Amino acid sequence: MKKLIAGNWKLNGSFDMTNEFDQAMADCADHVEWLICPPAPYIVNIENTARGAQDCSTNDNGAYTGEISAAMLSDIGCDYCIVGHSERRANHSETNEMVREKAEQLLVNNITAIICVGETLDQREAGQANVVVTDQIKNSMPAMATADNVVIAYEPVWAIGTGKAATVNDVTTMHAMIRDLLKSTLDTGAEMRILYGGSVKPSNASELLNLDNVDGALIGGASLKIEDFLVIGNAVNS
Ligand code: PGA
DSSP states (O other): EEEEEEEEEEEOOOOHHHHHHHHHOOOOOOOOOEEOOGGGGGGGGGGEEEEEEEEOOOOSSSSSSTOOOOHHHHHHTOOOESSSHHHHHHSOOOOOHHHHHHHHHHHTTTTTTEEEOOHHHHHHTTTOHHHHHHHHHHHHSSOOOOOTTTEEEEEEGGGTTSSSOOOHHHHHHHHHHHHHHHHOTTTTTTTEEEEEEOOOOOHHHHHHTTTTTOOOESGGGGSSSHHOOOOOOOHHHO
């Protein structure tokens, strides 16, 4: 499977920016898979990369004002959807169980779930990083998960938006731990993609994205600049 270079625009962008960005992606290199996850109103503007959403409802339909179902995302041609991003876990009190329910909704609607996991700085300093990430993966993973319908994104919370990415050593160690866990719990665990996220930028893309068990990146801030996004994807060895 190609490495996945995923842009998470969060609450940024505009109709015009999405169109300009998409146009610029028309001729991007194809040794990686490109994905853009803009805010929901702009998803349909994305035509030259895979289409992604940033969240979905745990519900199918009904009286849930403001929510968007996985079936609706499927209806507009979404290929991927992020679930369990640390900003949603922190700001919207999302639990592992809710993340799993969202991922289940995505899988039954043929959308690949990008399940985010990652420890806080306090948890890392207390030596709890492996325990926290293991717990998040075990409890957020739907029973029907395979390497074809789920991607794991390891995003240490302390590295998100701080400009301070995890070190090569941190990423190597954590991704190896996650790989072992996936192999021991899923038939296709050896192939499931594991992305790294947290202050990925042009200057560190090459050293992080070519490591063993790093199958792509989830990129926030640097995915808002077309040149930076392209440099990051092109840093992957072909
Ligand atoms: P960042 O965000 O690249 O701005 O650190 C990553 C993310 O939150 O997915």
